[in-house]
Amino acid sequence: MKKLSTLTRLLVCAGLAFVGFTAQAQDVKGSAAAGNGKVWLCVGCHSIPDYRADYPLVYRVPMLGGQNAAYIASSLAEYKKGNRKHPTMRSIAASLSDQDMADIGEYYAAQTASSPNNPLK
Numbered sequence: 001m002k003k004l005s006t007l008t009r010l011l012v013c014a015g016l017a018f019v020g021f022t023a024q025a026q027d028v029k030g031s032a033a034a035g036n037g038k039v040w041l042c043v044g045c046h047s048i049p050d051y052r053a054d055y056p057l058v059y060r061v062p063m064l065g066g067q068n069a070a071y072i073a074s075s076l077a078e079y080k081k082g083n084r085k086h087p088t089m090r091s092i093a094a095s096l097s098d099q100d101m102a103d104i105g106e107y108y109a110a111q112t113a114s115s116p117n118n119p120l121k
């Protein structure tokens with residue numbers, strides 16, 4: 001009887017460990033449709049061709065449409081970590097979760113370089 005309960009406990013532990021492992025192993029998967037609701041803050045700067053931001057207007061604001069989703073998500077993560085230094089982008093990225101970054105990456109990847117980054121229909 002004692003042996004069985006130890007075995008049961010072991011099985012429960014193994015089961016929990018497996019659930020934990022698979023949850024961690026899953027990559028955050030972005031959704032362009034979800035990203036659509038998260039870019040309202042970005043269009044003011046990122047959808048104007050040749051726009052420069054921040055006094056004395058030295059920063060060229062890159063166009064995001066058509067860029068690789070993983071690149072966009074990792075750039076945002078680098079701003080959040082502080083490895084990329086632009087102050088406005090750092091504070092914006094600080095408010096984004098990994099899921100937000102993945103969604104925004106997919107959203108912009110679904111655009112083209114010349115699209116005005118309008119919301120997906």
Ligand code: HEC
Nearest residue numbers: 041042045053059060061062072075076086088089092104
């Ligand atoms: C106040 C203007 C402004 C706003 C608002 C803004 N950005 Fe930016 N963003 C910039 C500037 C300027 C740069 C270039 C900074 C640099 O050189 O690192 C940049 C760079 C980036 C980059 C790196 C692109 C590359 O080619 O390396 C990404 C990704 C990005 N922004 C995403 C976003 C997202 C997503 C939002 C909205 C949640 C947003 N930005 C809001 C001004 C802005």
